[in-house]
Amino acid sequence: CTPESNEWELAQRLALCGLTTHSSLVRHFNWLHLVGGGPLSFVTRNCLNQNHPVRRLLQPHVYATHASNQMVTIDQMTRGGDFENIFSFTHRGMCELYEATWADFDLQGFNPAIDALRRGVDGPDVETPALENYLALMGVFEAHVRRYLTLYFEGDDVIANDGSVAQWIESLGAYLPRGVSDIAGTPLGLEGAVRVISTFIYMTTVEHEVLGSGVWNYQLWNDAQPVRVYQNDERPPLDVYQRLVNANFNLNVRRTPLMSDFSSLALDASG
Secondary structure, three states, rough: OOOOOOOOOHHHHHHHHHHHHHHHHHHHHHHHHHHHHHHHHHEEEEEEEEOOOOHHHHHHHOOOOOHHHHHHHHHHOOOOOHHHHOOOOOOHHHHHHHHHHHHHOOHHHHHHHHHHHHOOOOOOOOHHHHHHHHHHHHHHHHHHHHHHHHOOOHHHHHHHHHHHHHHHHHHHHHHHOOOOHHHOOOOOHHHHHHHHHHHHHHHHHHOOOOOOOOOOOOOOOOOOOHHHOOOOOOOOOOOHHHHHHHHHHHOOOOOOOOOOOOHHHOOOOOO
């Protein structure tokens, strides 16, 4: 279908609808909430005791994960919930979509440097202002994690011989479909730990907020970013639009800012 085709306008709407659906249901809800975020939360708590430095470092990023997942699942994923009524799936079709895509989760896709290299968008021929922003944010996270870890792990051998960290990496690798060991490297060293922890922080902040993508910012512009395309080209019913309004209000209320003061979590003065 090309711009000269009679159905070009419809083709664009269908493409945008597919993109919105993938970003919202697959990449965000399935991969971030269900496949990635849930296991990150319980594995971190199960493998790292409350006074382990890595547990303290990750606590702001796993706090209330289970409560949040439970709340949005009840509101949105269950039969009669928002997803079934907003997007183009029946409840069964939506569940089949999750089953079909959960194994496609790859932690490397949430590391902007690795993802850009794998997809070939890191060259000089194309302007990529969003990627530049993502890489700058990732640089902040890596510097933060590296500075923190060097307080408690004096070199590669120390972190490699920390049984709790080894169990944490192994358990995450068992629960997440792929990507953990690729980023962490073998044997695990300080830089490998920096990469994998920074990637999780990026995933739970920048990626979770869909920063720079416009998905949440423009989802109420249903003419430009449709969540459903009707065969007769009708506008979405008022109740469907109201559900979009409600969902976006929930996404835009003030939550925990990334730069909040988390010093109460520190193990000691240096931490």
